Amino acid sequence: MTSEAMSDAISDTISDIMKSRPAKRTVVAVRVPLLLACLLLAPPALAQRLVVAGGAVTEMVYALGAQDQLIAVDDTSVWPPAARALPKIGYVRELPVEGIVSLRPDKVLVSADEAGPARTLRQLERVTTVVPITATNSPEGVLARAQQVAKETGRVEAGAALVAELQAAFARINERLPLAQPPRVLCLLSAGGHGVRLAGQDTKAQALLDSLGLPNAVRDQRGYRPLSSEALLALAPDMVIIAEARPGEFRADDWPALAMTPAGRAGRILVADSMLLLGFGPRLPEAMTQVLDVASGAGEADVEIEREGGMAWSR
Numbered sequence: 001m002t003s004e005a006m007s008d009a010i011s012d013t014i015s016d017i018m019k020s021r022p023a024k025r026t027v028v029a030v031r032v033p034l035l036l037a038c039l040l041l042a043p044p045a046l047a048q049r050l051v052v053a054g055g056a057v058t059e060m061v062y063a064l065g066a067q068d069q070l071i072a073v074d075d076t077s078v079w080p081p082a083a084r085a086l087p088k089i090g091y092v093r094e095l096p097v098e099g100i101v102s103l104r105p106d107k108v109l110v111s112a113d114e115a116g117p118a119r120t121l122r123q124l125e126r127v128t129t130v131v132p133i134t135a136t137n138s139p140e141g142v143l144a145r146a147q148q149v150a151k152e153t154g155r156v157e158a159g160a161a162l163v164a165e166l167q168a169a170f171a172r173i174n175e176r177l178p179l180a181q182p183p184r185v186l187c188l189l190s191a192g193g194h195g196v197r198l199a200g201q202d203t204k205a206q207a208l209l210d211s212l213g214l215p216n217a218v219r220d221q222r223g224y225r226p227l228s229s230e231a232l233l234a235l236a237p238d239m240v241i242i243a244e245a246r247p248g249e250f251r252a253d254d255w256p257a258l259a260m261t262p263a264g265r266a267g268r269i270l271v272a273d274s275m276l277l278l279g280f281g282p283r284l285p286e287a288m289t290q291v292l293d294v295a296s297g298a299g300e301a302d303v304e305i306e307r308e309g310g311m312a313w314s315r
Contacts, residue, residue: 050153051100053092054111056281057133058083060146061109063162063282066153072103076114079275079283095120101127109133109152137207137280139170139288146282162282169285176292178213183238183268183295185209186217189224190242190250191274197224198231204278205243211284212292214239229257237263239295243274270294 050069052058058077061067072087074095087103090096092114100108105128113135115121124130131152134144143163150159187205189197199205200221209216217237232255240263242250250271258264270290277287 048106048154049104051089051103051105051108052077052110053089053095053108053115054133055079055092055275056145056279057109057111057149059275059279059281059283060133060149061153063146064150064153064155064158066149066155066158069153071105072100076275079273093117095124097123100124107131107152109149111135113137137204139166139211139284142166142280142282142284145280166282166285170288173212173285173288173292176296179296182212182214183263184217184236185214185239185241185295186232186235186237186263187241187243188227188250189245189274189278191245192249196227196250196255198227198235199224204280205241207280208241208277208287208291212288212295214291214295229255232257232261236261238266239263239268240270241277241291241294242269242271243277244271245274247273268294 048069049071050061050066051072052061052070053074055074055076055078058070058073059079061070062080062083067082070083070086072089073083074089074092076092077083077086089099089103092111093116095110095115095117097120101124107129108124109131110121110133112132115132121130131148133148133152134141136144143166146162146166147159150156150162187199187203187209189199189205191197198218198221199216200218200223201216202222203224206216217235240258240261244250252258258269263269272287272290275281276283277291279287
């Protein structure tokens with residue numbers, strides 16, 4: 001018997017008691033303690049069936065310890081490694097209505113600035129609960145995202161602990177800022193078939209730099225644009241951040257001009273996972289620390305330095 005059924009049974013029993021003759025009330029009433037005992041010993045209700053579209057949101061669910069609620073995630077949900085084993089619903093910007101509905105989710109959490117198309121979300125809202133998770137790309141936005149996901153997964157206490165942990169991590173980073181001589185940073189996104197693109201204004205890469213007070217070497221362009229060797233040399237960045245969609249995707253041999261930039265000559269090149277650097281999830285302090293270590297020249301002995309094509313790579 002489920003908890004709900006037991007509650008109904010108790011209500012019916014109490015109603016019977018009130019309607020019965022006094023002589024029968026004692027006999028009927030003995031059923032109440034038994035039903036109450038069964039109710040207290042009954043297993044808790046099953047956790048909600050949760051579908052998530054957005055890698056950063058999935059990371060937040062795991063950080064809160066709510067991963068037992070997950071039944072499927074999107075293709076950008078690659079961290080932690082356990083998330084890769086979950087059923088996939090496709091690309092976050094091209095979500096399938098039928099595929100998600102067939103999973104019978106109780107709730108769908110979506111990254112507000114990525115999930116789509118809009119018509120898919122509208123159709124999903126007719127059959128289940130769809131919750132857009134805040135998309136502010138900043139340390140403050142990450143704290144708000146943690147609180148929102150904690151509320152939606154019923155992990156409020158874990159959310160408070162995670163927020164406190166993140167606040168402490170951001171405070172430690174802020175103690176190292178601002179840099180006396182911040183380098184001009186070029187952010188590159190290496191994304192498979194899309195090639196290598198440079199990140200201009202109004203991008204998550206720009207938001208990452210803003211969080212550390214670092215100037216973007218690309219000042220007159222918005223969004224992501226294809227990278228050329230000529231542009232690389234003309235920008236002459238002091239530091240380069242390469243966000244890889246998949247490990248090893250960026251090939252230095254294809255970009256010999258990189259070695260001729262100030263960043264290449266100084267070894268100020270950081271290569272890391274794109275979800276770590278640009279996801280704005282619970283790993284943001286780790287991403288900020290890695291960027292800050294390379295930008296400031298501090299902690300180089302603490303990161304692995306690889307030599308490739310005559311350049312030093314921090315991975």
